[in-house]
Amino acid sequence: MSYKRSVDRIGFALGLSLLTAIASAQSLDLKFARVSPNLQVNAVAQQTDGKLLVGGSFSMIGGVLHPCLVRLNTDGTLDTTFDAQAFGGCSVNAVLIDTAGNILVGGSFSKMGGGSRTNIARLHADGTADTGFNSYADQPVWTFAVQGDGKVLVGGDFSYVGAAAHDRLARLDPLTGLADSAFSPSVSGSVRAVLPQADGHIVFGGQFGIVVGVTRFRLARVDGNGNVDANFHPDPDSGVNALSSLPGGKLLVGGGFSHIGGAAHAGLALLDDTTGAVDATYTPYVGGGVNVLLPMANGDVLVGGSFNGVNTPANGYLARLHADGTVDTDFHDFSRFGMIDCCVNALALDGGFLVVGGSFLKAGSFRRDFLVRLNLDGIFADDFE
Secondary structure (H helix, E strand, O other): OOHHHHHHHHHHHHHHHHHHHHHHHHHEOOOOOOOOEOOOEEEEEEOOOOOEEEEEOOOEEOOEEOOOEEEEOOOOOEOOOOOOOOOOOOEEEEEEEOOOOOEEEEEEOOEEOOEEOOOEEEEOOOOOEOOOOOOOEOOOEEEEEEOOOOOEEEEEOOOEEOOEEOOOEEEEOOOOOOEOOOOOOOEOOEEEEEEEOOOOOEEEEEEOOEEOOEEOOOEEEEOOOOOEOOOOOOOOOOOEEEEEEEOOOEEEEEEOOOEEOOEEOOOEEEEEOOOOOEOOOOOOOEOOOEEEEEEOOOOOEEEEEOOOOEOOHHHOOEEEEOOOOOEOOOOOOHHHHOOEOOOEEEEEEEOOEEEEEEOOOEEOOEEOOOEEEEEOOHHHOOOOO
16 A cells, blocks of 8 residues: 555544544534533423423532532533532432422432432422422332323332322322322332323323233323223333323333334334324334433424434434434434434433433543533534534
């Protein structure tokens, strides 16, 4: 090989590396301050003022001791006016801002907001506990959802909420936090996702086989009194982690399954939200588990998880799908530039950006531990440094 050809090849490789770095930089929001947690992020929620609540199993963020839950300013810096005062060794799995602006926190902890709070807490804007909201669970909480009437649905691994028996699924009074005694469907295993429907029914998924004495594998639908819907039984063959309601009476289900409703659908399936019938035309193939779904106003859906790709290995851990299930190839050119290098657990839209939390350590060519903000326009962004 000639000297000139060797130099040309080296120059080409360096140029490609530079282009990759530039493209990665344009995909990332470098104006969003780097405040790295020291362990994974499980939940992200945005307040109406644009500030971000971030929950996980970390004990520090940005080098400052803040176990499990922090709030970030709109530029990504730590909000020092918020202190949840949690103990180390805790984990926050779910954060929800209710219709009144209160902060609901679920996970595995014994102290939150400066007081004794076991696995469920409601916090004021400064991070102190709302002492009027008295709820607790005897085992970890994984998910929250708010019904149209303001009542709070909670799912997890628990057998008791407050002093009453509630196996893995309960409904809380929005003022007092007390569990609704009229709603107590016994679920045989963990509930990881819950979704209230407009007609008053509730769909939930997880790792279970029996609901109120009725065989229901990993996905079920009950009415407002907790009675099992006899016509809804898609029975996925592995766990359900995420649920999302889509236009047209559709229910998007994400998890680790390979079959649902008797048909091959890996990781994602689109169902009729009342009958559970599987849409045979919706066929994205997910090479691994789905942890989180985030629908967008234009009908697209952001998907995060532990998968190595959707239809292709080029979009591992994070992808955007069109309403028909096809992959949006304009959402970052993963095949050329790469992005997230490990599992995604949490997604939140932040204006024109996407906040991503998980167990990753790298985004593109940049070190980003467990938390990053991306530009939705990917490599075609003009306003990033």
